[in-house]
Amino acid sequence: MSEAPDSGKIEDQLKGKTLQVYMYMIKRKEAVGVREVQRDLSFSSPSVANYHIEKLVSLALVSQDEYGRYYVVQKVQVGVLQAFVNIGGLAVPRLLFFAAFFTTMLVAYLVLSFSSLDVFAIGFAVAGAAAFWAETARVWIKRPVA
Known part of the structure; x- marks a missing residue:
């Protein structure tokens, strides 16, 4: 796994719909799938949900399990x-x-x-x-x- 980015980068990237997805995943407290996120947050398509989830993965805040579901690995307090x-x-x-x-x-x-x-x-x-x-x-x- 890559090294966690600095808090400045996280602060810049964690806003809007990405922050909404992150908050949703923290509240769920369990692994979620792309379609679940898309449906529960009323995104227009699964690709929109996937884009924001992948952004969270690149920030090392979320990881993927062996079943293709995503879960929060790091909680941050920014913004x-x-x-x-x-x-x-x-x-x-x-x-x-x-x-x-x-x-x-x-x-x-x-x-x-x-x-x-x-x-x-x-x-x-x-x-x-x-x-x-x-x-x-x-x-x-x-x-x-x-």
């Missing part, structure tokens, strides 16, 4: 993928955890300190939670759809 973490096959924005934390802390403060609330503390907590939720939504909208 938009750096903003996500995979949990059970679902790509979740990393900022979601911070948004949930700030929201939980705000609710806990409101419940536990109801008799002596500080307007500045509430303001900072709301601003922090709102900022993290807004950034989480922005990253979610830009996610690669597989």
